[in-house]
Amino acid sequence: xxxVVLAGTPGSGKTSVLLHxxxxxxxxxxxxxVVKVDCLWTDDDQRFSKLGIPVHVGLAKDMCPDHFxxxxxxxxLEWGASGGSDIVLNETAGLCLRCAPYPDAxxxxxxxxxxxxxxxxLKVGPLLTTADIVVMTKGDLVSxxxxxxxxxxxxxxxxxxxxxxxxxxxxxxxxxxxxxxxGGPDVCENMVLRYxxxxxxxxxxxxxxxxxxxHHMGVLRQLDGFMEYRGE
Amino acid sequence: MNEELTLxxxxxxxKDGVPEPVKFMEVSKGEIxxxxxxxxxxxxxxxxxxxxxxxxxxxxxxxxxINGKRPDALTRVDxxxxxxxxxxxKMHFLADMTVVDFLHMHARSRGKGPELVNRVxxxxxxxxxxxxxxDHYLTVLSGxxxxxxxxxxxxxxxxxxxxxxxxxxxxxxxxxxxxxxLSGEGKIxxxxxHDPVLALMxxxxxxxxxxxxxxxxxxxxxxxxxxxxxxxxxxxLLSLRETIRRGEVVEELA
Numbered sequence: 001x002x003x004v005v006l007a008g009t010p011g012s013g014k015t016s017v018l019l020h021x022x023x024x025x026x027x028x029x030x031x032x033x034v035v036k037v038d039c040l041w042t043d044d045d046q047r048f049s050k051l052g053i054p055v056h057v058g059l060a061k062d063m064c065p066d067h068f069x070x071x072x073x074x075x076x077l078e079w080g081a082s083g084g085s086d087i088v089l090n091e092t093a094g095l096c097l098r099c100a101p102y103p104d105a106x107x108x109x110x111x112x113x114x115x116x117x118x119x120x121x122l123k124v125g126p127l128l129t130t131a132d133i134v135v136m137t138k139g140d141l142v143s144x145x146x147x148x149x150x151x152x153x154x155x156x157x158x159x160x161x162x163x164x165x166x167x168x169x170x171x172x173x174x175x176x177x178x179x180x181x182x183g184g185p186d187v188c189e190n191m192v193l194r195y196x197x198x199x200x201x202x203x204x205x206x207x208x209x210x211x212x213x214x215h216h217m218g219v220l221r222q223l224d225g226f227m228e229y230r231g232e
Numbered sequence: 233m234n235e236e237l238t239l240x241x242x243x244x245x246x247k248d249g250v251p252e253p254v255k256f257m258e259v260s261k262g263e264i265x266x267x268x269x270x271x272x273x274x275x276x277x278x279x280x281x282x283x284x285x286x287x288x289x290x291x292x293x294x295x296x297x298i299n300g301k302r303p304d305a306l307t308r309v310d311x312x313x314x315x316x317x318x319x320x321x322k323m324h325f326l327a328d329m330t331v332v333d334f335l336h337m338h339a340r341s342r343g344k345g346p347e348l349v350n351r352v353x354x355x356x357x358x359x360x361x362x363x364x365x366x367d368h369y370l371t372v373l374s375g376x377x378x379x380x381x382x383x384x385x386x387x388x389x390x391x392x393x394x395x396x397x398x399x400x401x402x403x404x405x406x407x408x409x410x411x412x413x414l415s416g417e418g419k420i421x422x423x424x425x426h427d428p429v430l431a432l433m434x435x436x437x438x439x440x441x442x443x444x445x446x447x448x449x450x451x452x453x454x455x456x457x458x459x460x461x462x463x464x465x466x467x468x469l470l471s472l473r474e475t476i477r478r479g480e481v482v483e484e485l486a
Contacts, residue, residue: 118327118337144283144318145338145385146327152341165284172280175289176305 001077002087003187005069005102007127008111009120013137014091015044016168017111017177022051024178025087033085035076037069038093054083065093069101070193077187087181098198100126103191107184109177111135111166114142114150121153126195128154133180134161137168237261237393239420240300241282243445244293247274252444259420261393264411266431267424269440275424276321278440279396282422283318284308292443312343317390319414321398324378325370331381332366339389348388355413356384359406361477380410387413397423400430406470408433408463429466432459 008014018034025032033054036044040059048055056079060068069092080088092101102108110131112120115138121128128134134154139147151163162180166173202218217231243255259265267275277292285296285303295302298315307313327334335349350366357363360380364373373381379400386395395414400407400423411430415421425431432455439447451459475482 115326118329118334140280141322142326143320143322143382145334145382145390146325148341149327149334149337152337170291172284172290175287 001081001085001187002181002184003073003077003103003106004087004089004109004181004184005092005106006089006109006111007092007100007102007131008135009097009113009116009124010095012111012113012116013166013168014111015047017135017137017166017174018089018091019047019051020166020168020171020174021177021181022048022053022089023171024174025181026051026053028178028182030087030178030182031085032087032089033080033083035072035079035088035090037065037072037091039065039095044091054080054085060093065095066099066101066197069093070103073103073191089181096198097123097125097127100130100193100195102130102194103187104194105185105188105191107132107181108194109133109135111137112154113137114139114147118146118150118153121150121157124157129158130194131158131161132184133164133177134158135164135166135173135177137166139165140167140169236299237420238297238299239282239394240297241278241445242295242297244281244288244290244295246442246444248442250444252446254438254445254448257438257445257448259422261420262418263436264415264421264423264434266434266437267422267440268426268431268437273440274443275440276398277443278438278445279318279320279398279422279424282394283316283396285316312341314342314390315392316394316396317386317392318396319379319382319386319398319400324375325373327370329370330366331364331368331370331373334370335385335389338385342389342391344389352381352384352388355388356380359383359410359413383410383414387416391416393418394420394422397421397425399424399426408466429459429462432456432462 006014006018022032034048035056035058036042037058037060042057045055045057058072076088076090108131110128112134114136136150154163164173164176203216208215219229221227239259241257243252246252267278269275281290281292281294282296285308286294287302288295332349335352336346339346339348353364353366360376362377364377364381397414400410423430423434431437432451434451436448436450438445439449472482
């Protein structure tokens with residue numbers, strides 16, 4: 001069983017790239033299944049269903065979407081195996097850019113939109129820096145020079161990654177991606193995350209809604225960068 | 233760039249999935265090839281196939297060979313090894329950077345030194361009316377300035393043996409000078425165009441219809457003569473445009 005975790009900034013074209021890649025995978029005789037994780041709402045499952053593959057939606061709702069993805073990884077793999085699939089493709093909601101839901105024994109793919117400008121790779125964080133494959137989308141909207149500068153910036157923060165230029169409209173890059181997915185690692189027992197998540201459990205997690213500073217507890221960081229623990 | 237270089241296009245299918253009439257086209261070093269056809273017929277798609285060195289993995293199903301062989305994966309993606317430079321219809325930059333920062337980074341991505349940066353800006357300024365300053369932000373450049381900068385960037389930094397040009401006539405820049413600059417020494421130049429001067433400057437032109445390569449026309453002697461004559465007309469138009477730009481009065485029919 002192989003696990004692919006696909007992350008990226010909202011609107012970067014994760015779903016479109018994945019749809020084309022799945023078509024290529026099916027053509028080469030693979031049996032992929034998709035788990036689409038989102039925060040509040042999605043209808044992408046209908047787009048995936050049209051390909052005739054098993055689809056499962058997970059909505060994180062009140063839970064952190066990355067934690068939700070990590071917490072449910074075992075369940076996704078069991079669900080995929082029970083349906084006879086050999087690859088589980090997990091499209092994450094990944095939003096805050098502070099952590100990355102990539103286990104060590106998965107193929108981690110980060111999708112990033114070239115039109116967001118060459119400073120974006122510096123802002124995306126572990127989602128990008130710990131990915132095995134970085135997929136650049138919407139390259140048809142900028143000049144070749146701009147694509148190459150963007151690529152250079154990605155390599156600055158993740159020198160070891162494989163970069164794929166993909167187009168969610170035409171399917172460019174999907175053939176290459178499908179080959180990389182097929183050659184990805186098999187999952188194993190006791191997987192660990194590649195990157196440590198942020199300091200969690202704050203007073204907002206426990207339902208605090210008042211803004212004033214005195215009501216907040218936990219590991220807190222001030223505007224000037226000073227960090228302290230407040231609480232019992 | 234002393235080695236032999238050929239570019240081969242193996243035909244795929246048209247927009248309806250029917251195999252295209254032209255199944256094989258080979259282009260050699262030093263040749264200028266035109267691509268002509270109605271708007272929306274698939275000219276830019278052919279350019280894209282060449283730029284990506286398609287291997288049957290694009291919607292057209294075409295394959296591109298270099299020196300008769302399938303290019304390996306690294307040649308397809310690594311800008312340092314890239315054989316193809318492209319000047320596309322995209323007229324504006326989206327990157328929020330200054331001209332000089334952008335060019336430095338592009339030179340680095342192509343494995344070139346920073347000394348080329350000023351040369352790009354100087355060359356760009358020979359193609360455009362309003363000069364570009366190194367401190368300008370890319371996003372404030374006009375369409376003509378952007379296009380001039382992209383052209384000069386391809387000539388100096390990209391310096392690939394194959395150059396693809398998409399509708400340079402729309403750029404508001406000196407198109408023949410730009411083409412001369414880009415075609416450089418012994419390069420393969422592929423130019424998509426509706427412009428008779430540029431189309432007839434090519435030695436052959438591919439005709440595109442409904443997504444398919446339907447014909448290859450070799451530019452005849454007569455067409456070359458026509459090209460010479462319309463070039464004169466074109467230069468006259470250009471000089472009139474410059475006169476008007478300078479705020480002067482057009483005196484008489486030359």
